[in-house]
Amino acid sequence: MRKLALSDEILLTIEKPARYIGNEVNMIVKDPKQVDIRFVMCFPDVYEIGMSHLGIQILYDMYNSREDIYCERVYSPWTDLDRIMREQNIPLFAIESQDPIKEFDFLGITLQYEMCYTNVLQILDLSQIPLLAKDRTEDDPIVIGGGPCTYNPEPLADFFDLFYIGEGEISNMELMDLYKANKAAGGSRLDFLKAAAKLSCIYVPRFYDVTYHADGTIASFEPNTEGVSPTVKKDVVMDVSHTYYPKKPLVPFIQATQDRVVLEIQRGCIRGCRFCQAGQVYKPVRERSLEFLKEAAVSMLDSTGHDEISLSSLSSSDYSKLPELIDFLIDHCGSKRVNISLPSLRIDAFSLDVMKKVQDVKKSSLTFAPEAGSQRLRNVINKGLTEESILNGAAMAFHGGWNRVKLYFMLGLPTETPEDEEGIALLAEKIAMLYYDEIPKEQRQGKVQVTASASFFIPKPFTALQWAPMYTCEEYDRRAHFVNDKFKEQLNKKSLKFQWHNADVSVLEGILARGDRRVGATILSAYRKGCIYDAWSESFCYDKWQEAMAETGVNEEFYNLRTRDLDEIFPWDFIDTGVTKEYLKREWKRALEEKVTPNCRQACANCGVKVFGGGVCFEGQN
Template identity: 50%
Template sequence: MDKSVLDEILRQVTKPVRYMGNEYNMVEKDPSKVLIRFAFAFPDVYEVGMSHLGMKILYHLMNEREDTYCERVFAPWTDMEQKMREKGLPLFALESKDPIAEFDFVGFTLQYEMCYTNVINMLDLARIPLRWWEREKNHPFIIAGGPCAYNVEPMADFFDLVVMGDGEEVINELLDVYRQWKMQGGTRQDFLVAAARIPGVYVPHFYDVEYDDDGTVRSVKPNREGIPSVIQKRVVRDLDRAYYPETMIVPYMDIVHDRVMLEVFRGCTRGCRFCQAGIIYRPVRERSVPRLMDLAEKLINNTGYEELSLSSLSTSDYSDLENLVKQLMERFAPQKVSFSLPSLRIDSFSRELIEEMIKVRKAGLTFAPEAGTQRLRDVINKGVTEEDLLNSVRQAFELGWDTVKLYLMIGLPTETQEDLEGIADLARKVKSCYLDVTGGQRAHRLRITVSVASFVPKPFTPFQWVAQDTIERLNQKLDFLKDKLRIKSVEFDWHDPRLSFLEAVFARGDRRLGKVLIKAWEMGCKFDGWAEHFKYHIWLKAFEDAGIDPGFYANRARDREEVLPWSHIDVGVTPSFLWREYQKALRGELTPDCRERCWGCGITRLEGGLCQ
């Protein structure tokens, strides 16, 4: 690439450091000396993508291979994109600055439905044909993974293949198959056929989808011999033995999660019924304290980071947390390393330990009761009581916190007016708890943020069959809450229901939505998750032009017999378990944490894990 053109452009854009590469611990290889060039693509800006743990793991894992050079590419912000198009600069990888169209693979991680137009835009900016059938021998294979890959149907036209499950093992198998194919020579189809034999690899166009007259899916069937009729996700059996990087790239700019990320475990046993991550990442697999201490030591030394976070879906559920935190504090406090524990349940922690931890830094506190009444929390199987919450909040106030954030959802199944009122009551109770603890001493410092999102039914959850509330209904509920939450010291913020509506459409969408995505992108949609770029009216136009009713996907209840567009994907947890959970939800019955007893979710059919 002409470096002087890039140089000229970088002088004219905001945050040029996003496109610069050259960070400490970036892997440098001679591209002419590798057989496979892989562009790890994150369809959002640098500071979001660089905060993603999966990318850190797979980047270093692939670069362990002598035959492979994995580089990074992010979605350029609109000013950069405009300059690149003006100057004819194709999308390039940060490491070598080479166009990614010359690579063997471009691998997208799909973390969020509303990044789909960015995927399309990045392919276009890279000058790679958008749809799989338009690509030829000299084009890279466009592949995907990540949570949205489990129902990738709306994006089926754009990907050559998709990986289901933990990437650590599959990726090496895939690269091995590719290596063999590249050395032997063959057609693109030859490679895809060979790749589809790897468990966990899904080639969407090897499956035909038929529809019924009412618009629902009739069947999804393989269209050639030797292709599995169901694709089962891959699971790393033993996290202690699984690859974990001992170094991480240290960005120059302030990224969203700018710290060492130590993944303490994968999976979750709580079984919240709205939560997709809680199902698709099953079973729970923990790293041992010695392994974590060893990794922490290396990562802190190799990065120079001043902060370390223990990451997982629910860090307080780590079986030896107190011991781990104690050891980490002892080892790293003298070096002034601070710790953050996202998704922490403060009640499960000894008070001394918290006091010890906040000596280094006091971060904001977030609680996620999710629903306003106990009845509704039981429906969603959020095993938290109001007493739990108020106890935790009280402790936090006693320890000197003045700001808390409460996460809640509206539009949950079975929700009533009472549940909405419960949200406001909860905010009021938190406030009076503060006044009680502080005796009104520092009342002006109190800030309670009530953050409300609209519920989005997701595939592979017990609520995958339910209808989402319409936008009108959600807006009415928000208006009600805005009114009820006019309370001093309480701030109310909410997620745009129109965005939640589109999330619901694409989360449970099928292949017919591909043409909507293309139309929306053609009319200028990108960075849809960023409020300043979200163009809802254009989306509506795209649906209209494509002759598709989005309400069919978002606002329609499915029955048990309906063939769901993702019915050929097996995430381990069975549809019959999910249905049972749905029925229990409607009855308000709880399913306790599955560490207490096995509820037969089906994950034990897959290899390994804590589940026996």
């Protein structure tokens, strides 16, 4: 039998033991004694979520393409196993070899959302690695952070040895070579960190000092070590058609959230929505070639046996060769009974036609993301979607047989008024009315169903709205109830549904998203009080977080409720994403003036990412 870290007694006691045994289809097996570097890649959430993440599959494939590296995986043990591991002092282990993580050279943790921060501490703690980077010794693994949350790594600065800023395909190999060279030369942990900090995308928090003004804002943020650059530059893959992509992705035994082949068709987004962090930090738009995507799709379907393929990107409709790609997939997949799933498509004649070919109309619903209830406010956030285009799309869809519509909104946007909020209910009502106007009674397949969901707006670093204030829990609840009351006033209220997220989670996410180094103490304190799995409503405990904030002097007024000054130094200013702060300031001003900025294909807004020398900025020029 394969060696397992957990006993039969434990595995038969916990939920879904297959989360921890490994041996999945396409798992890489190497002899750990035959490699120079043991790397363990972590997604700090439950297995089914972590296994759905494309980024880890890319990096897993990339690291393991080298003979001298064995890259394994680990995910957060669910709360049942967490309890047992603590009681019995069992060290957290990697899935492949089932060896303790503390024996590895590197622990790489992907940071996809703020609400996983206490799970990062859970991983370190269960691995028996000191939580604070400064307490680690020569025997502990180097702890690396990556992923979107590293665009403001400061709340986690105390817990990581280094952060990799940007896309992982570029400098990770060089980082591994530096590690090997340092080891061969008998260098220390500190020697390695100093060498790593010379790479332009590597941020080593201990090599920087922060000072604060009396009002709590940052006075200075500077390197304290010779040879360390004051700015850290994000890495970008400029040729996305000649780079790593897994030909044989892992296939879990238990059903993952994303139980299908994922084909990332492009990176970046041309749209420039002012609330969207991904849209800014993944600039410029870079499309993968049709040939690359065809080959990747075929090899991944063949090697996994999945019966579904999903296109992935921030805005798939903007991929210039979408019709050709879809034709190919319909042709190839139809004969193999593979379903095609097309999230993030703009609803128009083309997409409806495609959706009719690949989906069961009766079972699917249409999704629009107007994000705000009025045109005025949509202009503020630069969301180009107009009421006219939503209604046109909906009318076409109703004639095509659809009768379920989902609408996504945000509440608490800058400059939002009661009229904007009421607009959410009015737009939903208009869509419902349109159904009854457009579709004669005898052709209707039941009632129309319009479901509107609202989340609360959270300003994120490197967006045009990074200066904007948030609101209190009470105010969010008041606004949500106001909208809910407006829904109840509508004529077609029985066809409408309004739902909203928990406000307390949003308030906390706001503090973590724009937090500085001082927020690290709050995260540690909340973890010590027992907070883990904050992204899961059944385990989220806001009371403990409030206690932790009070004890560590972190408050909502400073982090969430104030409008930040234009010349304030932000904790994340030392990162160079290519997008300039001047551009973001211009966009913040235009937002307040309710002015729309054209997308990257219509006109260049001089955001700064031209410095990368490729992508959409240079389209049609070669």
